[in-house]
Amino acid sequence: MPDYNAREVEKKWQDVWRERKLYKVDLERVSGNRAEKEKPKYYNLTMFPYPSGDRLHIGHWYNYGPVDTWGRYMRMKGFDVFQPMGFDAFGLPAENYAIKTGVHPAETTRKNIDKMKEQIAAIGGMYDLDLNLETAAPEYYRWTQWIFLQLYKKGLAYRKEAPVNWCPGCMTVLANEQVDGGACERCKTVVVQKNLKQWFFKITDYAEKLLDHTGLDWPDRTILMQKHWIGKSEGAQFKFKIAGTDLDFEVFSTRPDTIFGATYCVLSPEHPLVDKVTTGGQRELVKAYQAQVKTKSEMERTELNKDKSGVFTGAFAVNPANGKEIPIWIADYVLMSYGTGAIMAVPGHDERDAEFAKKYELPVICVVEPGDTLVNSDFLDGLTVDEAKKRIIAWFEEKGVGKGTTNYRLRDWLISRQRYWGAPIPIIYCMKCGEVPVPEKDLPVRHPHITDYIPKGTSPLAGSEEFVNTVCPVCGDKAKREVDTMDTFVCSSWYFLRYPDSENAGKAWNKEKVDKWMPVDMYIGGPEHACMHLLYARFLHKVFFDLGLISSPEPFKRLVHQGMITKDGAKMSKSKGNVVSPDDFVEKYGSDVFRMYLMFMGPFTEGGDWNDRGITGVARFVERFYRMIQMPNGADGGVAGSSELGAGMDTLVHQAVAKVTDAIEKMNFNVAIAALMELTNEGLQKGLNPEQKSMIIRVLAPLAPHMAEEAWALTEAERGTSQNGTSVFDSTWPVANPAFFKTETVTFAIQVNGKLRGTVALAPETSKEDALSSARAIGNISKYLSAGEVIKEIFVPGKIIGFVVK
């Protein structure tokens, strides 16, 4: 019996699959063969990779192996499976590399994509890489720009001032990642917040729609995280006048009922009113505080544990409810980005306000008594919190000082990036006509080839005269282009709509074609994308839906997150130098063993810490399985050639098929593999008949595609089918017949006071009475029962016989 030669076998079948175009789907789902057209479509998608300079790492394999297993399983279940893969090609790392080495990002990206494609092919998956989807290609970003224009037309893209991390040393904007403890990671200069006019997508208009996850088969935790991220809260927005002036400001509060307990107000240090209201005596202190806050990140500012800090402005606000004058402070725990950037502080009933009030010796008034009843609150006295909220909102509306509102934590999506390696924003600024969108016929706005990447205080695109200077599409006068590029999340929020139509460069949006495959039936990627990528993609999808560009209201019907593979408990990264390369293992054991080992390590959704200690177990399993398949039918035990082939194995085979199906369905690939190991341990003893082999090869196929294909070919003659030479992936998924599960006896556990005291083998359908008396007859049990009085008897058919003794 020849040993299994993984390298040879895997190469052989990868070539055959490629030649036969086994995994090509007919994107039109019309012109192809009839059989395929009649199958239901199944769009099986993995989050596309960023082409980094590292080789394909374990994390990629941990994702692409199981995704492919799932796709093959669905294919065998009778679906027309579309499983494309492309590249999220724009991004910061290639640009940083260019700044360091002078190598153009396009060159780096090209090289990395080519290398990754080779490595992905070595997995031997059903991935279609021939669609060549790359977000940095003009054929692709033309559409990213087109999408920007659609949002612009709908009023969903707008400009406003927003802060960026600015390094005065490098004269450049820094990503959060490049800020290390408040300083630039490159030159160590203290980073400051600087305001720039930037583009936003109005995702907040869709907050309510995004809160609705109806019909989505998503993990509860992801839905919950998105809900909290959107952060809907009901409350009121109302005005405070500034004493002695005609100025006022608005605050948002979820507890407008506590307004009589407000003893001071706090403005965010960036609030536009601060400069206007600060009195002469306080000016120095306020200025100094504002400067200090500029160096702090939002996370540092909002830490509940930190020492609260703030400065009095010298101004007073008038409480609209009782006309009392209360001091106005500024403090960094109030953010311009949430609510109105101003709060009324009620130290009696808010923890942060209380801490602040204690530190600065501000008065505290209690307005809610235990039992949620209002006191010290004039016309709200005696009402419950809920009643008081309604009452005060009605009062605000009556007096015209405020209204009930819904506030969201979600902020509009800042899409401007002062970077080179991204899709240019298709806007032109004209002295006469102002802000003018690039006409659709002029797309794409090509990204100029530059050679000097060193930051000079502006966006890199501003350095290209040829790019910047253009003419106004409206009046024909000289005009300038927008020099910022788009956040790469814009590119990655719609790529799944491009795959179905990617063979066609396309001058028009092809709704019909996209609709043929959307929505994505299964989307698999890391949980770190729960709140950003997955929310942005849903947002754009809903905009497209409203624009009539697609028929599905949601992009991803089912979502699964794979876990993360760590090394010694830490995320693998190049900077830590702890990246494990799969190549050596694939070389040694083959793709099937490596991907099965990753799946066998633990539950797919939980990930785990990498070590290679157990891989030999999977390698042994593959050898044993291969040996079992090659054994003459029922070779062991002298039953070869008799009608007893694989005697006694039917139950085990059908149980294994049921177990594997159930485990794959739940993506518990580790359990599926364990069930097949168990079956193999028995099968090697007793031998399998051809029908049993056929079933077991088919359920192994999604997990170890190359070996299963080889085994399928080897057993072709004994199966005696008329479909010689067909792939196991064109066969159907076997269905376990429960008639085979039946066994003569099952083991019942006998418990006394909940503790296991013995077992007894009985027929599965044994009645309660018979089971109890059988249990009583056991010496060890009767010993326990005679220790007291039996006050309760428990019977779970086929499982438990229990007694409660007192």
Added chain:
RNA sequence: GCCUGGGUGGUGAAAUGGUAGACACGCGAGACUUAAAAUCUUGUGGCCGCAAGGCUAUGAGGGUUCAAUUCCCUCCCCAGGCACCA
């Protein structure tokens, strides 16, 4: 800090209210071999016991239940995310 997960033998893990540790790795013993590797057989949570059997055990503490890894409460630890890494 806030949001979301997770914590079970020496190790990866299984069991989602019903015999805790399936399946593997590792380790011990044995077979085969001149020998080793490979392979096969067998044992393997801890403690007591020749055995039968018993006690103990799923991060810590408490609760609900005849019965809890599983449900509830409090705490500890680890991981992911926190809006310019993708």
